[in-house]
Amino acid sequence: MNEIKIFCPATIANLNCGFDVLGLCIDNIGDEMIFRKSPQKGIKITKITGADIPYETDKNVAGVAALAIIENLDLEYGFEIEIHKKIKAGSGIGSSAASAAGAVYGINELLGKPYTKKELVQFAMKGEAVASGSEHADNVAPCMLGGFTLVRGYNPLDIIQIESPSELYAVVLHPQIEIKTSDARAVLKPMIPLQSAITQWGNVGGLIAGLYTKDYELIGRSLRDVIVEPLRKGLIPNFDNVKNAALNTGALGAGISGAGPSIFALCKGETIARNVANAMQNAYLETKIPFDIHISKVNPQGVKTI
Structure with a gap:
């Protein structure tokens, strides 16, 4: 070949x-x-x-x-x-x-x-x-x-x-603005409070356990960030409104994808994912910033030959 x-x-x-x-x-x-x-x-x-x-x-x-x-x-x-x-x-x-x-x-x-x-x-x-x-x-x-x-x-x-639970869907709203990873890292603090670390450790463990046991409610309870999101969300226009729109429409959790500016939500089932996508889209329209929105199952294969 x-x-x-x-x-x-x-x-x-x-x-x-x-x-x-x-x-x-x-x-x-x-x-x-x-x-x-x-x-x-x-x-x-x-x-x-x-x-x-x-x-x-x-x-x-x-x-x-x-x-x-x-x-x-x-x-x-x-x-x-x-x-x-x-x-x-x-x-x-x-x-x-x-x-x-x-x-x-x-x-x-x-x-x-x-x-x-x-x-x-x-x-x-x-x-x-x-x-x-x-x-x-x-x-x-x-x-x-x-x-x-x-x-x-x-x-x-x-x-x-x-392995991803079979009903798990991801919604990604991608604003047409750029946030460099280096800039997003620059706002982070080198030290974190012990209580915040304890909370974060618990959420990481809970998310892993939820994925293995296919416990969607546990996955949702664990999709919380008390360390990085509070520092980075100000870089993303209308972040809180979009996140709240997703959660209020049934998303398990929502947050910043990578360094941003994309905002993601995880949902149980395609119907909820589509409703969440609509809600996130409507919330972001207020910014008048162009954006794309994607609904996807979790890809089990990764990079592949086509």
């Missing part, structure tokens, strides 16, 4: 209580990438659509991730990559993670799968660092593996996959 085309899905990271450790994979939003073997060594990005991002390999998220994987192997050839962006940068639904995860997945497939999907995450993190300034896996892990993922630790990298 000398050429492959893949789909790289969007993701929701943090999930309120799980800052930098929890994420889920969305089913119907994502980028596409094409990979070709090349007689020339190294990585060359030959085409980019949908975004104004660098062609230089060492400045491009996908390029850096791709270099990370091939540097581990003594290859006599290289790869050309086309990147077709459908996830806007700075959207809060894992644009850079899709590029990074897609890059290492595509090359791994053309190489005959020398690495497992879990092993590929460590290479994808190198690309993610180009966009955010740090190697983290809360987006690249669910993009690569699908479902929910918990990053238990980084040294060594320890990722747990969690």
